[in-house]
Amino acid sequence: MNKAPFRPWPATSTLLYTIFLVKVIVLKGRLFFWVVPASRYYKRHMQSGTYHGYNLVPFRTVRYFLSDDVSFVSAFYNLAGNIALLVPFGFLLSMTLREKARFTTIILSTASLSIFFELYQLLSHTGQCDVDDVMLNTTGGAIGFLLFRLLLPAVRKHQPVPKT
Secondary structure (H helix, E strand, O other), X not given: OOOOOOOHHXXXXXXXXXXXXXXXXXXXXXXXHHHOOOHHHHHHHHHHOOOOOEEXXXXXXHHHHOOOOOOHHHHHHHHHHHHHOOHHHHHHHHHHHHHHOOHHHHHHHHHHHHHHHHHHHHHHOOOOEEHHHHXXXXXXXXXXXXXXXXXXXXXXXXXXXXXX
């Protein structure tokens, strides 16, 4: 049985992107409130004393951002941003695992990473621990997996044939 040659760059890329994500989540604090328009929602609720730090009701935050109370830009940053944030993770993890990459593996890995981020935000009071964020982040990981699966035939086509 031929083993595929070890390619360190996909594993390294996955690790570096994960470290980048951790830094973004851990170090966001004040920068988060300044850069992300949707964060005004959290800041307003924190200042008014109505901030509870978590949302366990699926689609509550999604419905809020799709309501007339929120601008299109804020809704886009929150919803599309939460999806886009983990598309590269799903893609890079799939690339690292190659033929061993399974949809359930990528979904569970992405959801686990997202849950870690959400719990960190809850414990550090730097955001809202939100089940909707987990669902949106996991969707992003799934999209990354699907992109990898779509591109895999093209990658195989351009790989050199191993000498026997």
